[in-house]
Amino acid sequence: MASNPSLQQFTTSGGAQIFRLPLEAFPRFWAYAYLVLVEDMVVLIDTGSGSERSNAGLVSGFEQVGQQTGRPMRLEYLTDILITHGHIDHFGGLVHLHGKTRARVGIHELDLQTVSGHEERLALMSRRLGEFLAEAGVPAEERGAMITMYKFTKALYHSVPVDYTYEAAGMKVGPFEMLHLPGHCPGHVAIRLEDVIFSGDHVLKRIIPHQAPESIIQYMGIGQYLESLARLDGWSNGARLALNGHDAPIGNLSARIEALRQLLTERLAQTLEILAEQRTIAGITARLYPDVGGYNALLVLEKVGAYVEYLYQRGLLRITNMDELEAQTAPAAVLYQRIEHPAAALILESNFSTCQPSNL
Ligand SMILES: [Zn+2]
Numbered sequence: 407m408a409s410n411p412s413l414q415q416f417t418t419s420g421g422a423q424i425f426r427l428p429l430e431a432f433p434r435f436w437a438y439a440y441l442v443l444v445e446d447m448v449v450l451i452d453t454g455s456g457s458e459r460s461n462a463g464l465v466s467g468f469e470q471v472g473q474q475t476g477r478p479m480r481l482e483y484l485t486d487i488l489i490t491h492g493h494i495d496h497f498g499g500l501v502h503l504h505g506k507t508r509a510r511v512g513i514h515e516l517d518l519q520t521v522s523g524h525e526e527r528l529a530l531m532s533r534r535l536g537e538f539l540a541e542a543g544v545p546a547e548e549r550g551a552m553i554t555m556y557k558f559t560k561a562l563y564h565s566v567p568v569d570y571t572y573e574a575a576g577m578k579v580g581p582f583e584m585l586h587l588p589g590h591c592p593g594h595v596a597i598r599l600e601d602v603i604f605s606g607d608h609v610l611k612r613i614i615p616h617q618a619p620e621s622i623i624q625y626m627g628i629g630q631y632l633e634s635l636a637r638l639d640g641w642s643n644g645a646r647l648a649l650n651g652h653d654a655p656i657g658n659l660s661a662r663i664e665a666l667r668q669l670l671t672e673r674l675a676q677t678l679e680i681l682a683e684q685r686t687i688a689g690i691t692a693r694l695y696p697d698v699g700g701y702n703a704l705l706v707l708e709k710v711g712a713y714v715e716y717l718y719q720r721g722l723l724r725i726t727n728m729d730e731l732e733a734q735t736a737p738a739a740v741l742y743q744r745i746e747h748p749a750a751a752l753i754l755e756s757n758f759s760t761c762q763p764s765n766l
Pocket residue numbers: 491493590591607
């Protein structure tokens with residue numbers, strides 16, 4: 407079994423010190439927060455999930471940094487907390503930090519509700535998710551269990567006030583610059599400090615970041631994600647290192663962005679191939695990801711939902727049970743099938759080739 411990740415140190419071109427703090431966000435699921443010492447600022451980028459282990463990891467990470475630098479380091483010394491995006495494994499630790507520090511908390515405004523209007527947002531998202539799962543063709547009993555699971559992972563959190571949003575701050579906080587990257591999460595940002603980029607979950611080293619359809623919430627979906635990849639590629643020009651939310655550092659960000667585009671094209675092509683016959687999103691998921699259970703079963707349904715949405719938006723799929731759907735008032739399972747379009751390959755290809763850095 408792989409050993410647990412450890413504290414790692416990096417230095418920017420201007421001499422700022424960065425420490426990667428490994429946090430066990432959920433059992434055997436690790437997330438990274440970054441403690442940055444620059445000028446007179448002590449900045450935490452992301453906070454872990456707020457679980458007991460994740461919070462303990464923050465405290466011991468600060469102690470280790472103190473030992474390593476010979477400069478005492480405690481949570482109360484934080485001046486700023488910058489959240490890359492509104493997913494619980496990145497902002498959940500705010501509950502623990504709130505009251506222990508006077509640090510100013512910043513987030514992009516499209517994720518503000520998730521952090522400071524959490525209860526309302528969770529209720530709304532659960533309803534939308536329920537509708538998505540019904541349309542995806544997931545049986546009612548499984549839907550209930552999935553929504554309970556979805557709520558459970560966020561139950562530890564309660565709303566915490568945010569001090570400012572990045573847009574309102576001009577996408578700049580001290581020496582840190584932000585770029586909005588919708589797709590993986592509506593208010594996702596990359597944060598740049600000199601030659602280092604904090605890419606959150608938008609670009610990970612080993613896996614395709616999670617995707618969910620825009621029908622659940624705006625500013626997500628594959629179309630948004632691809633456009634954001636292109637913007638990041640142009641904006642990060644000259645950066646030496648991308649530090650992300652879950653994986654090892656990325657040296658060549660452009661190459662990784664290109665690889666992610668390729669991987670997504672392959673997934674979309676596979677989805678089209680499976681849709682030679684009519685299927686629901688649940689039916690496609692069973693083919694693409696057999697033997698996936700627990701919380702991951704929900705994640706793969708969202709992922710396939712995002713692929714189908716992207717292909718449908720671009721005229722590559724049709725709905726085959728329209729009469730049945732029109733006769734229903736409640737959300738019902740939608741059957742999709744590939745349109746035998748002579749230009750299908752070209753449509754896919756051209757959508758990807760428009761994702762060039764020149765779209766900045
Ligand atoms: Zn995320």
